[in-house]
Amino acid sequence: MNTPDAEQPPAERPALRALLSYARPHRGVLSVVLLLTLLGSAAGLAQPMVIQSVLTKLMTGSSLRDDILLLVGLLVLSVGLMWSQAWLSERTAERVVLQVRRGLISRLIRLRTSELDRTEPGGLTTRVTSDSTLVQHAATGGLIQLVDGSIHLLATIVLMGITSLPLLGITSGVLLVLGVAMGVVMPRIRRVTTEAQRSVGDIGAALDRSLGAARTVKANGGEAKETERATAAAESAYRAGLTGARYHAMIAVLSGLIVQASFLAVIGFGGALVATGTLDLAALIGFLLYLFNLGGPVLSLVGGTTALQQGLGALARIEEVREMEAEDDVDEQHAAPVGPPPRVTVENLTFGYPGRTPTLVGTSFTAPAGEVTAIVGPSGSGKTTVFSLIQRFYDLDGGSILLDGTDIRSFTRAELRRRIAYVEQDSPMLAGTIRENLLYSAPDASENDIADVLRKTLLDGFVAGLPDGLDTAIGSRGLALSGGERQRLAIARALLRRPQVLLLDEVTAHLDGLSETALRKTVEQAAEDCTVLLIAHRLSTVTSADQLILFEGGRVRDHGLHQDLLARNDLYRDLTATQLAAAH
Numbered sequence: 001m002n003t004p005d006a007e008q009p010p011a012e013r014p015a016l017r018a019l020l021s022y023a024r025p026h027r028g029v030l031s032v033v034l035l036l037t038l039l040g041s042a043a044g045l046a047q048p049m050v051i052q053s054v055l056t057k058l059m060t061g062s063s064l065r066d067d068i069l070l071l072v073g074l075l076v077l078s079v080g081l082m083w084s085q086a087w088l089s090e091r092t093a094e095r096v097v098l099q100v101r102r103g104l105i106s107r108l109i110r111l112r113t114s115e116l117d118r119t120e121p122g123g124l125t126t127r128v129t130s131d132s133t134l135v136q137h138a139a140t141g142g143l144i145q146l147v148d149g150s151i152h153l154l155a156t157i158v159l160m161g162i163t164s165l166p167l168l169g170i171t172s173g174v175l176l177v178l179g180v181a182m183g184v185v186m187p188r189i190r191r192v193t194t195e196a197q198r199s200v201g202d203i204g205a206a207l208d209r210s211l212g213a214a215r216t217v218k219a220n221g222g223e224a225k226e227t228e229r230a231t232a233a234a235e236s237a238y239r240a241g242l243t244g245a246r247y248h249a250m251i252a253v254l255s256g257l258i259v260q261a262s263f264l265a266v267i268g269f270g271g272a273l274v275a276t277g278t279l280d281l282a283a284l285i286g287f288l289l290y291l292f293n294l295g296g297p298v299l300s301l302v303g304g305t306t307a308l309q310q311g312l313g314a315l316a317r318i319e320e321v322r323e324m325e326a327e328d329d330v331d332e333q334h335a336a337p338v339g340p341p342p343r344v345t346v347e348n349l350t351f352g353y354p355g356r357t358p359t360l361v362g363t364s365f366t367a368p369a370g371e372v373t374a375i376v377g378p379s380g381s382g383k384t385t386v387f388s389l390i391q392r393f394y395d396l397d398g399g400s401i402l403l404d405g406t407d408i409r410s411f412t413r414a415e416l417r418r419r420i421a422y423v424e425q426d427s428p429m430l431a432g433t434i435r436e437n438l439l440y441s442a443p444d445a446s447e448n449d450i451a452d453v454l455r456k457t458l459l460d461g462f463v464a465g466l467p468d469g470l471d472t473a474i475g476s477r478g479l480a481l482s483g484g485e486r487q488r489l490a491i492a493r494a495l496l497r498r499p500q501v502l503l504l505d506e507v508t509a510h511l512d513g514l515s516e517t518a519l520r521k522t523v524e525q526a527a528e529d530c531t532v533l534l535i536a537h538r539l540s541t542v543t544s545a546d547q548l549i550l551f552e553g554g555r556v557r558d559h560g561l562h563q564d565l566l567a568r569n570d571l572y573r574d575l576t577a578t579q580l581a582a583a584h
């Protein structure tokens with residue numbers, strides 16, 4: 001089975017090890033990049049040596065031809081090496097970000113419903129967009145800069161020591177200050193990066209909330225409130241960004257100042273040494289050139305450490321997603337099972353949402369195979385929750401659900417959900433065309449099958465009247481549908497799938513009397529091939545069902561036929577007196 005996690009690093013891995021795990025698949029090319037970088041650095045480091053030799057020859061009047069040729073060669077080599085390493089490094093960085101995003105997308109789409117219930121979608125999407133970009137730079141450029149900067153720095157220090165030990169002593173003292181400052185500032189940069197990324201996630205969450213309920217916001221004059229909410233998150237990101245910028249500026253100024261201070265100290269002290277004849281002038285100039293070159297590795301170290309700290313901050317947020325539970329058994333690709341409709345048995349079910357009082361407290365009932373079972377009951381009595389549990393959106397706390405005597409937990413989620421079609425209360429559509437929506441889980445359905453379900457759900461006239469027919473775009477960017485059209489389309493999609501079990505949650509809520517009667521007949525016909533469970537709020541749906549289950553407070557209070565319940569059950573009589581629907 002192809003689980004999405006197979007190639008992912010384990011969740012609890014410390015951030016740095018996780019970062020290295022992203023770099024590991026690219027170790028070959030990263031080694032080449034490092035080699036090119038080191039060669040480039042060596043070519044740069046060799047230049048002061050050649051310049052020292054040129055100066056000495058100038059003083060002694062010897063030929064400069066070889067040295068000049070060597071200098072030009074070194075320059076051309078440095079440029080070539082720099083270009084190749086920059087290209088390879090950037091290309092690898094793009095590959096790393098793709099790898100991170102692939103893993104995240106696959107995981108996010110398979111997250112358990114319970115995880116999605118407690119997380120803002122906006123916060124999750126920024127993990128895929130901006131956080132992964134920070135990891136990209138840390139896992140490639142950052143690591144390379146760090147290794148190159150360290151080796152380059154070490155090599156420069158050794159060469160400086162060879163040139164003049166006393167001058168190196170002075171320089172090291174000044175550089176130590178920079179090291180200490182970086183040690184103090186870097187963890188702070190990591191903290192503010194995490195904070196900034198969290199705030200960017202909050203902006204996404206705030207906008208998701210406002211745009212997802214745009215009509216409610218407009219109707220309630222909530223624009224100012226919603227703007228304030230998203231702006232507060234943007235301002236918090238700005239503040240964290242400013243703090244980060246302050247730290248960056250501090251480090252940049254400090255490294256500049258320290259290189260300057262080293263220059264002054266070396267020129268003063270070195271000048272005195274030259275004046276007393278302890279040091280020759282060529283050595284002083286060579287040392288100054290090394291000092292000048294020190295800027296490169298120092299900047300590499302600062303840049304690499306900053307990228308690493310930012311990457312580790314972002315990685316901590318990405319690892320949070322990996323720690324969330326995902327469904328790892330939803331990816332099997334098999335044709336839908338064609339078989340007789342099963343008996344659905346719910347046995348002594350107990351279930352509670354996290355942090356809430358239990359919703360179901362010992363619910364038991366049986367929906368006979370190939371019949372229509374209607375579930376009725378007051379709002380909040382747990383009807384929709386039973387549908388969620390039948391599809392394993394949540395794990396049961398106790399009891400069991402059986403299909404023809406087989407516990408649903410013995411199926412993978414993919415196997416189980418393939419047997420079931422579900423029409424949700426608000427019948428959401430996916431942005432796309434009507435055809436794409438209909439074929440969403442029945443890609444092999446023929447044009448005849450589509451025409452048939454459109455007829456059964458009374459959508460044939462509606463679709464024929466659209467300029468692009470089945471290819472008309474709907475959803476967030478396309479044609480808006482009425483509540484009734486959306487419900488009928490959702491039922492058509494469910495029927496096209498030819499399920500063994502059909503779960504309908506309040507699907508007649510938006511329909512007029514005529515459409516409702518026609519749909520009821522369609523559902524009755526569908527029951528010839530599948531077991532239908534429907535949550536009903538309309539009396540007409542209830543009276544024609546083969547069996548009624550009356551829910552109250554997470555328990556089955558009664559069951560039977562409409563007439564029987566009407567005769568013996570007060571709650572049912574109350575519900576029917578208000579046409580069931582009005583009881584909500």
Ligand SMILES: Nc1ncnc2c1ncn2[C@@H]1O[C@H](COP(=O)(O)OP(=O)(O)OP(=O)(O)O)[C@@H](O)[C@H]1O
Nearest residue numbers: 117353356359378379380381382383384385386584
């Ligand atoms: N995802 C969730 N997280 C936490 N609590 C939930 C969640 N979904 C439902 N609930 C709670 O569980 C209880 C039962 O909800 P459920 O939707 O099953 O009721 P229902 O009988 O279908 O109601 P209605 O007829 O109004 O749709 C309610 O108190 C509801 O607030």
